[in-house]
Amino acid sequence: MLVEGANVYILLCADGSYYTGLTRNEVETRVSEHNLGINAEYTSRRRPVKLVWSEHFERLTDAIAMERQLKGWSRAKKEALIRGDYSALPALAAWRKRSGAPCG
Template sequence: MAFMYILRCADGSYYVGSTRNSLDHRLWQHSTGNGCKYTSTRLPIELVYAEEYDRVSDAYAREKQVQGWSRRKREALIAGEYDALIGLSRKVFPKA
């Protein structure tokens, strides 16, 4: 079992991560300042979204996908506004 998760930090920023361990344990690590450098300077944190996967590779791939998203697209995911996700995708223009 593995998880992709999104945390809201005290400064209002979002942190996207993944873990193959217990999600509760990983949240405890973040909340005590031992999760990663980014969240350790932005305490307290709050879990705002999580997805469960059978394979850690899938959770990690999803983490990397969501890390590339805009703030608004992440907020749509958190709010469950799935229909809005496509419209919030960044436009990729062909190279000339």
């Protein structure tokens, strides 16, 4: 079922990696597709996947911007978001800028 706006989500893959995606469908439907290997090049080789975070955006442009932003985040910063530790996000961003740490 198509929803208004879009959902951004993070999946935990069987190999421990994270996958960030965007869907205009229900998130649960898209996660099922990932687990079935439907339109899921990266995750089809890393199944099963588990939904660990998602957020709905009323505007598609906001969802696209958030997906792009998350894809540039370090693993530590993604894990803080997944935990709901929003106060840690600025410090993790500052640490990455100072250290030149790669994305995760």
